[in-house]
Amino acid sequence: MSALSNRRSDTGLIRSKRRASWRGPQIGPHLTIVLLLLLSMLPVYLMLVVSFKNPLQYQHERWFVSFPLRLGNYGAAWSIVSGYVWNTLWVAIVGFAGVLILSVIGGYVFARMRFPFREPLYFMILALLTVPWVISFIPSYMLYNSFGLLNTPWSLIIPNIANGPVMGIFMLRSFFAGIPEEIYDSARIDGASHWGLIWRITMPLSLPILATLGVLNFVSTWNSFLWPLVAISKEEYQQISVGLFLLSKEISISGDYSVWGPLFAGYTIASLPLVILFFMFGKLYVEGLIESGLKV
């Protein structure tokens, strides 16, 4: 009896202790978090505020929204960056189509087929995740140069298609391995070949992870900077990040204040595809971001 009451009082103690720690409005942590988040958003805030200003407004009131909003900045910016936006979208879409096809095939082969040297071959792909890119930068340039691919969209699409499946196969293999064998069995009885199993069974069952792979691929293409900077010098194939970098350099050299509004509108336009993807995919977008860190 005494033991029982003892135990009861024990749990009671824990509960009350926990309740004590679970009470209270936590003002300190909330305030700290909000302050840190506000500081983090400062660049984004500046980008949006300045993108709606005309030169006069920029000179007189730089830090707060000033009315009327100058929407014309966006038109002016679009006429400059629309080419970059389409170029980058084109590279991202064609590149991802290739990455998707090769990754699904590779993921399927490594997950669902049995053949000699499967693990060594898989290891050869996986090991590439740990090879820092820096050693390939200069020789890749020379390689694309000797193939005559520099200054063509192929110099951006091919690296995407060749490198993308490394991450793709890594992500898809374990996912494909988790699909129940019964589904494949019944399809095999219906006479499906490997090709049919890949595109009619595996792919439709893995749409979320394929979306994650797509987000990862798109974000990395959209953000790529150093490679397009050296691989493309023709204005007509320029990518968005490099295009905006060169534009901002030109503007800061010229010292012309009147174009800050349109420049920042251009920055905002460059962010829109990522915003749209985030609102479309939400959690998958975040997963894609995290996965992208796996490649050093």
Next chain:
Amino acid sequence: MTSRDLSARGIGGADELAATEWGDEKGVRATLRAMRRSWQAYALLFPIFALLIVFVYYPPILGLVRAFYEWAPLRPARFVGFENFVNYFIYPESGREIANVLKLTYMGFVTGVIAPFVMAELIFSIRETVSKEIYRFAIVIPMLVPGVVYTLLWQHIFDPNLGPINSFLRGVGLNHFARNWLGDPATALYAIIAVGFPWVSGIGTLVFLGGLAQISESVFDACLIDGCTGLRRIWQVDIPLVLGQVRFLTILSVIGSLTTFERVMILTRGGPGYATSVPGLRMYERAFVTGEFGYASAIGLLLFAFALFLLFVINRLLRPHTEEISH
């Protein structure tokens, strides 16, 4: 994230591979027969490996070899032994560049691991689920700006005449503190490190939040019974249990700040003078400004070797107790 793990590597396949006994003639023949039977697998993998061999495996090998050559487009390469490496080390600014990149690398640990961990613990401590979700959402917002644009926005923040930092300092009467942050050799490197301040809005915070959410409630209960709360709990329970995430983010930020020169390139291009120059930028300039591709390959090789060394050290130092919770 844990379900998609390297551990999935061993699914099936052990039985027929076990038949591959090397040195046994029967085994070799059986393997060849098995290979012939599974020709479809090799056929499906062929395009992947063809692209990998030409565009992914070949460049690093080429770089490794050409680091010992004098190399430029449209000219035959000439073997020069260790000359490129020697030239880099006797070049008067190399010491400074190495010091700079080391500073960036260890500050990368602060900005890429410590700051996100603190933020994740703060958000994790919030009990209300609604505000927790809002905070998690708000963390992603700055990541929706392309990396280059984000850096360019910071360039504007540091701007000596138009930027908010100097305007603020002048506004509150601290005129003598206002300076050309990126143009002053004394502050330029620190300004580059400060980009992204307070460094909480990156994938780091999300990775740590994911890791903390995976710690089972019973661990925290047991912890509470032992009277282990607050900072002591974070130190003795949370950190050991998110060591896998710590390792992942350490590798990411340390190798990233060692090899990438994107920010330096955009913000200062190594200037003023050589105050913010790093080996990666030197590699870029040697190749694309002066056309010394062999020299540039040598710098690339040095960075690569150092990155692999750090990768090895980090993997040694930060080994999680259970591979389960690692990524």
